Amino acid sequence: MALTGLENNDLKLIIFGGKGGVGKTSCAIATALALSEKFKTLLISTDPAHSVSDCLEQQIGFKVTKVAGTANLSAIEVVADEALAVFINEHEAELKKLLDTSTNLDNQDIEEMLSLSIPGIDEVMSFKTIIDFIEEGQFDKYVVDTAPTGHALRLISSPKLLDEWIKVAARMRWKYRYMITSFSGSYQPDTVDTFLLGLKKTVKRIESILRDQTRSEFIPVCIPEAMAIMETGRLLSDLGKSEIIPRQIIVNNVMASDGCDFCKRRTAGQLPYLKEISESFSNLNKVELPMFSEEIKGLDALDKLKAFLFSE
Ligand SMILES: Nc1ncnc2c1ncn2[C@@H]1O[C@H](COP(=O)(O)OP(=O)(O)O)[C@@H](O)[C@H]1O
Ligand SMILES: [Mg+2]
Secondary structure, three states: OOOOOOOOOOOOEEEEEOOOOOOHHHHHHHHHHHHOOOOOEEEEEOOOOOHHHHHHOOOOOOOOEEOOOOOOEEEEEOOHHHHHHHHHHHOHHHHHHHHHHHOOOOHHHHHHHHHOOOOOHHHHHHHHHHHHHHHHOOOOEEEEEOOOHHHHHHHHHHHHHHHHHHHHHHHHHHHHHHHHHHHHOOOOOOHHHHHHHHHHHHHHHHHHHHHOOOOEEEEEEEOOOHHHHHHHHHHHHHHHHOOOOOOEEEEEEEOOOOOOHHHHHHHHHHHHHHHHHHHHOOOOEEEEEEOOOOOOOOHHHHHHHHHHHHOO
């Protein structure tokens, strides 16, 4: 079977996720390469390990970079810390005013607070970067390579987290607003309110695209091994809780060899796991990829993988 449906014009966002080392980066790049033959495609890596540069054998980094050797593929490796620094820099005035009007912190406390790292901020910033790209609309397809499972899930749940913060901030503001209203009789929304409203809209936009199966698709990558299968099961169940229902799954590193004894044993050893994958994930279209004799590095190797991903 091949990956299907990715060429639908409405489908913008394609996210690859799964356990470490199962082939997410290789599959994300190969898919982006295939799509870039017909669509202007942006490959986005949110993995702090940034193996996209290594796999493409080209330096990418935190700016949209044309992938050499392709006509229509660009790539970017999101650095969450930098994305956060840009965000704080852009909204410094509102953030400071929020803390200043709603807390008893003095200026120095506020400076320190803004420099603190907040749990989950990485994923929130990564997803905000992705959604900003989609809304700028410079590309037809956005293919996302994530870090291992936990990260993909945190990425998916990042709008919820952002929403929690907005609620806390809004509660803090409520007291401020109450005070102003009781002193002056009325309250005019200010820049902080506009800022919080803007963030709230970002949350809504992220949630609406993630839950819209015509606009986004999550593709889990698995290998025929016990731990990978268990992790895929957990991933699918957690995705389900966020109303994200994958349609297809990539089963990578499948051996089919009647060659040497070692290969025969590895091939036979995978059979029960392949059966388990078929049974456990029976509602998903399965795309099997062979285990290649060489690692997948450089455009030629990626082209080979692409051919397996997209040919029946
Ligand atoms: N089908 C395959 N055959 C051979 N090597 C593979 C295959 N798929 C992935 N690899 C190799 O396995 C390693 C991990 O793959 P990668 O795509 O980086 O996984 P992930 O992003 O899930 O950690 C890489 O060295 C890659 O070249
Ligand atoms: Mg990777």
